[in-house]
Amino acid sequence: MMLIEETAPAAEALPVAALRAHLRLAQGFDGPDDAAETTALAGFLRAAIATIEGRTGKVLLTRRFRMQLDDWRDRLGQSxxxxxxxxxxRIEIDDGAGTVAVLPAESWRLxxxxxxxxxxxxxVILPNVPRLGFVTVTFTAGFGSSWSDVPADLAQAVILLAARYYDDRGGESARHALPFGVSALIEKWRAVRTLAGRGSREWR
Known part of the structure; x- marks a missing residue:
């Protein structure tokens, strides 16, 4: 399985002000130092969001993804x-020889x-994928386009983790296990990640 993020969270959707307030940083000077700090805080937030999404399988801010599989995991239904x-x-099947067929929307449902x-x-079943071919699924996922759409516990986990990254910048501790408070906040959102492909055939 290959999962590609086609769009990124908009900069204006990142809770930079909330992180700044949490860290009790001064603001409002509108100088080069303030702009550099805002850029750095946005970077810590993006890193924290990526970590939380990786641990939970939940997309916090809406964006588009493309998933490529060498075959369906189960032709009765693909998770x-x-x-x-x-x-x-859209869902497309490439036969491996350059011919791409788009599956009619009426042939499947989400x-x-x-x-x-x-x-x-x-x-009864999803269409066959040729032995040398692959299937591509393009989909949009996320709780919403605004930070206010993100569940409160996940939003707080991101702020806490981004603050940890800020405090540990240049150090090694940020690479260690999640802080307990962050782990506790995301625990109910964690799910066993199901494989998106059979794994018996290599990606070509």
Whole structure:
């Protein structure tokens, strides 16, 4: 399985002001130092968001992803590796020889779920993927486009973790296990990640 993030969270959606307030940093000078600090805080927030999303499989801010598989894991229904999923834009099957077929929207449907969204066939099974081919699923996932859409516990976990990254900048401790408070906040959101591909055939 190959998962590609096609869009990134908008800079204005990042809770830089909340992180600045949490760290009790001065603000409002609008000078080069303040701009550099804002850029640094945004970087710590992006790193924290990536970590929390990696640990939970939940996408905090809405963006588009592309998943490539060498075959369906289960032709009765293919689970998606991230949640919550708002929509599946398209599903394409490449036969490995350069011919790409877009599956008609009426041939499948998305079963939304906060833990394990699934693409289900409209009929009995999902279409066959040629032995040397692959399938590409383009979908949009996330709690929302604004930071206020993110669940409060996950939002707080990001602020705490970004603050830790800020305090540990240049050190080694930021690479260690998550702080207990962060782990406790995300615990209920964690789910066993299901494989998105069979694993018996190598990606070509």
């Amino acid at each position: 998606l590796p991230l949640a919550p999923v708002h929509s599946v834009e 079963l939304p779920d906060t833990q394990r969204p699934i693409i289900l066939p409209a009929g």
